[in-house]
Amino acid sequence: MGALRALLRVEWRNHRRHPWRTALLVVWLALPSAGLVAGWALVRTVPDDKREYIAARYGAADLLLSQVREPVFEAASTNWPADASYTRFDLGEEVLATNSGPRLVSTLAFEPGALEPKGLACGIAVVKRGRAPVGTGEVALSPSLLAAKRARLGHEVEWGGQRVRVSGVAVLPGDLRADLVVRELVRDAPLGERRVLVRYHPSFGRSWGQELQRRGIEWKDRRSGQGPHRQDRMESAVVLLVASFGFAVAALVVGAAVSVGLRRRQRDIALLTSLGTPRFLVARAALVSIVAVSLAAAVLGAGMGALGAALVHPVLPLVVGRLVGELEFRPLSFAAAPALAVVFSTIAAWPAILRASGLPPRVALGLARPLREVSGGVPWWPLGVAGAGAIAVFTSRPLVDGGTPGSIVFGSILGILGWASAAGGLLRLLGRGAGRWPLPLRLVARDAARAPLRNGAAAAAVLAGLSLAMLLSSLSGAVQRAAGEAGAGRDATLTLFLAGALGMGLAVVAAATALNAVEAGPDRRVLVLTGASPHTLRLVEGARAAYLALVGGVLSVPAGLLPTLGVLRLADVPLSFVMPWPELTFALLILPTVAFGLGMFVSFLLEPRRTHDRAPLLTPNP
Amino acid sequence: MSAPILRMEAVERHYESAGQRIRVLGPVDLELARGEFVAIMGPSGAGKSTLLGLAGALDRPDGGAVFLDGQKLWGLRGDELAALRRRKVGYVFQDLNLVEGLTALENTRLPLELDGLARRKADPVALAALERVGLGELAHRFPEELSGGERQRVAIARAFVGPRELLLADEPTGALDSLAGETVMRHLRTACDGGKSALLVTHDARHAAWADRVLHLVDGRFAHDNASVGGR
Numbered sequence: 001m002g003a004l005r006a007l008l009r010v011e012w013r014n015h016r017r018h019p020w021r022t023a024l025l026v027v028w029l030a031l032p033s034a035g036l037v038a039g040w041a042l043v044r045t046v047p048d049d050k051r052e053y054i055a056a057r058y059g060a061a062d063l064l065l066s067q068v069r070e071p072v073f074e075a076a077s078t079n080w081p082a083d084a085s086y087t088r089f090d091l092g093e094e095v096l097a098t099n100s101g102p103r104l105v106s107t108l109a110f111e112p113g114a115l116e117p118k119g120l121a122c123g124i125a126v127v128k129r130g131r132a133p134v135g136t137g138e139v140a141l142s143p144s145l146l147a148a149k150r151a152r153l154g155h156e157v158e159w160g161g162q163r164v165r166v167s168g169v170a171v172l173p174g175d176l177r178a179d180l181v182v183r184e185l186v187r188d189a190p191l192g193e194r195r196v197l198v199r200y201h202p203s204f205g206r207s208w209g210q211e212l213q214r215r216g217i218e219w220k221d222r223r224s225g226q227g228p229h230r231q232d233r234m235e236s237a238v239v240l241l242v243a244s245f246g247f248a249v250a251a252l253v254v255g256a257a258v259s260v261g262l263r264r265r266q267r268d269i270a271l272l273t274s275l276g277t278p279r280f281l282v283a284r285a286a287l288v289s290i291v292a293v294s295l296a297a298a299v300l301g302a303g304m305g306a307l308g309a310a311l312v313h314p315v316l317p318l319v320v321g322r323l324v325g326e327l328e329f330r331p332l333s334f335a336a337a338p339a340l341a342v343v344f345s346t347i348a349a350w351p352a353i354l355r356a357s358g359l360p361p362r363v364a365l366g367l368a369r370p371l372r373e374v375s376g377g378v379p380w381w382p383l384g385v386a387g388a389g390a391i392a393v394f395t396s397r398p399l400v401d402g403g404t405p406g407s408i409v410f411g412s413i414l415g416i417l418g419w420a421s422a423a424g425g426l427l428r429l430l431g432r433g434a435g436r437w438p439l440p441l442r443l444v445a446r447d448a449a450r451a452p453l454r455n456g457a458a459a460a461a462v463l464a465g466l467s468l469a470m471l472l473s474s475l476s477g478a479v480q481r482a483a484g485e486a487g488a489g490r491d492a493t494l495t496l497f498l499a500g501a502l503g504m505g506l507a508v509v510a511a512a513t514a515l516n517a518v519e520a521g522p523d524r525r526v527l528v529l530t531g532a533s534p535h536t537l538r539l540v541e542g543a544r545a546a547y548l549a550l551v552g553g554v555l556s557v558p559a560g561l562l563p564t565l566g567v568l569r570l571a572d573v574p575l576s577f578v579m580p581w582p583e584l585t586f587a588l589l590i591l592p593t594v595a596f597g598l599g600m601f602v603s604f605l606l607e608p609r610r611t612h613d614r615a616p617l618l619t620p621n622p
Numbered sequence: 623m624s625a626p627i628l629r630m631e632a633v634e635r636h637y638e639s640a641g642q643r644i645r646v647l648g649p650v651d652l653e654l655a656r657g658e659f660v661a662i663m664g665p666s667g668a669g670k671s672t673l674l675g676l677a678g679a680l681d682r683p684d685g686g687a688v689f690l691d692g693q694k695l696w697g698l699r700g701d702e703l704a705a706l707r708r709r710k711v712g713y714v715f716q717d718l719n720l721v722e723g724l725t726a727l728e729n730t731r732l733p734l735e736l737d738g739l740a741r742r743k744a745d746p747v748a749l750a751a752l753e754r755v756g757l758g759e760l761a762h763r764f765p766e767e768l769s770g771g772e773r774q775r776v777a778i779a780r781a782f783v784g785p786r787e788l789l790l791a792d793e794p795t796g797a798l799d800s801l802a803g804e805t806v807m808r809h810l811r812t813a814c815d816g817g818k819s820a821l822l823v824t825h826d827a828r829h830a831a832w833a834d835r836v837l838h839l840v841d842g843r844f845a846h847d848n849a850s851v852g853g854r
């Protein structure tokens with residue numbers, strides 16, 4: 001126990017010595033945690049649940065009478081007890097002539113007070129500002145109609161051939177964008193269908209319903225009201241998918257960071273093991289450290305997510321176009337975020353931990369060279385995982401209730417993970433086949449192949465972000481085309497997402513490239529001494545950065561497009577595949593080019609100004 | 623006799639240390655003729671590596687002048703220095719002389735490739751250089767698949783590949799056992815017999831004995847010239 005405590009103290013000191021690296025890990029893991037908590041809470045409030053659905057039809061009443069004819073209703077209600085409460089409302093349509101042609105407008109007419117918070121019709125429509133109209137000289141209009149009329153609250157407008165005052169702004173809770181006019185009800189002049197909302201009275205009994213039916217009045221009980229079940233399963237699955245992508249990317253960063261951190265301490269670790277510390281203790285300490293970081297990150301992220309959801313919730317109606325329910329957090333999300341964070345980061349850190357704790361001390365101390373990795377050719381098992389993912393995606397069938405089967409989600413995740421873990425093997429293959437490539441490319445391909453795990457992870461991070469961008473872009477394109485809005489232009493969120501994916505890809509590539517460049521330091525010195533011009537050296541560093549970006553970009557194409565094809569298969573409406581050209585261009589062309597330019601530029605900045613007149617920056621013996 | 627491949631005239635080098643200017647080398651004169659193999663010996667800290675750095679334009683003298691193949695090393699730009707290193711002079715240090723990501727052949731070919739020579743033309747030249755140091759068989763191995771002595775021989779092959787004819791070696795056998803060291807020396811000797819030139823810094827008198835001349839550097843000055851005929 002004492003030894004483990006001592007090792008943990010070393011780990012802790014290490015986090016404090018490199019606070020930025022630890023902070024980076026925390027941020028990477030906190031973001032998907034926050035996304036999961038906030039996403040699940042928000043998607044839950046968006047679709048109308050049963051309560052909202054019923055409130056939009058029954059208001060606060062228990063019974064809804066429809067197709068009411070006034071004389072029949074008066075006859076039926078003469079026997080009602082004096083304290084029975086009910087209110088009439090009308091449901092109709094009007095045509096509004098506008099510059100762009102006639103517009104169909106829903107009309108709702110209520111009795112005075114019915115829309116008040118305690119009124120029976122409360123919830124069928126909502127007066128957001130002002131008050132409900134009184135008399136025939138007033139109306140309440142929806143924001144869309146106010147805009148069409150260029151009017152404001154309190155203005156007079158031309159409506160149905162007469163001038164009326166706008167007394168309020170009214171909306172339908174389920175569709176804030178609907179064209180709606182609210183009027184005061186006129187008892188003897190129904191505007192469309194007349195309905196009556198009734199609060200249940202104990203004296204009604206069974207015969208009461210039969211009496212109404214006998215007189216030809218349709219009625220429904222609120223309790224029998226059919227409401228949709230929650231429709232947020234698809235959305236929740238998408239949130240889980242996106243969060244898992246986030247965790248997978250974070251895991252790659254964690255793997256790289258742990259690997260670098262352990263490598264820089266490999267002499268210390270070797271000293272510890274040569275002094276008799278068991279290897280499993282070293283591994284366990286590293287593992288405890290990464291689990292602690294993941295948990296802390298997930299808790300922080302969950303808090304951020306809850307806060308974020310609370311901040312976003314009030315403005316959500318503007319985004320989704322309907323009044324949304326109360327914010328409801330899913331307890332599961334608070335458990336899932338830490339669990340996913342720990343699982344993903346442990347899996348990612350494990351190979352590095354194993355390698356560092358298992359390194360022969362002679363190698364770790366730099367007394368012997370590590371053996372060259374003589375590992376296999378084609379990365380079969382990662383490709384197998386990707387293949388299994390593809391099969392899962394393509395063989396899944398829609399659920400009976402139209403939901404998305406989990407196999408699509410997990411197939412997509414498997415696919416991404418497969419392609420991502422194939423990246424390392426691919427880098428090794430490319431490194432071996434580089435014999436005929438131009439010198440800079442050959443050098444960086446072989447260098448990248450020397451650390452396939454780390455560089456594979458960097459390429460995989462590029463892959464994950466870009467493939468997700470492709471998937472979203474292609475799906476949204478398909479939906480747009482199906483809706484006949486092919487020319488509607490690109491969604492701003494897609495562009496934002498692409499920008500995020502590119503930024504992330506560039507950051508990860510920069511980190512990995514910097515490490516590769518540091519490791520290739522002795523080679524660079526040999527190149528200088530053998531007569532490589534400054535320009536050649538810049539080319540090498542540019543190629544170093546571009547190479548990882550390009551490998552990640554190329555792999556992102558199958559990883560992004562295969563799940564898209566699978567999802568399209570399951571759509572209720574026939575959707576055709578849309579090539580995400582902007583994403584493809586960025587993945588295959590622009591990102592590598594930018595990385596190349598950055599690599600050249602950084603190399604230029606770091607260049608010693610090696611003229612013979614200046615002090616030497618090249619020491620003959622290292 | 624043609625012009626010497628390397629000439630140093632009254633070369634001096636000072637270092638600033640704790641606010642004091644300390645002369646660590648010079649003034650020294652040195653001439654290396656074509657086909658000549660010169661060894662420099664001396665105690666640690668005598669300035670041997672400093673001298674070699676000045677000779678190869680890795681460092682600049684505070685006084686005097688250095689001529690490489692008749693060209694004065696003064697105020698050359700980065701790309702001019704690079705061209706000089708590609709075409710005229712090779713370095714061999716105690717360790718880390720090869721690019722890890724390139725095979726023996728590619729390492730040997732490197733100066734030619736950097737100079738823009740097509741691979742088709744460069745490969746036979748590089749292979750010939752490798753065969754001269756007895757490594758034709760191992761041309762396609764990577765540095766980490768070679769022994770320390772073999773790596774040093776690849777570095778020698780590269781120093782003399784194609785038109786390159788001057789080798790500056792700083793304790794190239796320092797990390798080798800005596801047998802491997804002797805082999806490296808024999809290949810160096812053979813190259814110089816074939817018209818190339820070498821300036822070798824060593825601590826080992828048996829290795830210095832392969833040279834045409836042995837110079838002793840003590841406190842930054844040559845103690846005495848010893849123009850012996852080296853043992854072959």
Ligand SMILES: Nc1ncnc2c1ncn2[C@@H]1O[C@H](COP(=O)(O)OP(=O)(O)OP(=O)(O)O)[C@@H](O)[C@H]1O
Nearest residue numbers: 637638639646664665666667668669670671672673
């Ligand atoms: N960058 C420097 N700054 C200050 N002093 C230096 C520097 N480089 C070398 N020196 C000093 O210059 C002197 C000569 O160094 P040099 O490396 O040439 O010795 P050397 O003869 O090669 O020794 P060794 O046999 O140990 O390699 C030494 O006293 C050393 O401390």
Ligand SMILES: [Mg+2]
Nearest residue numbers: 670671672792
């Ligand atoms: Mg020295």
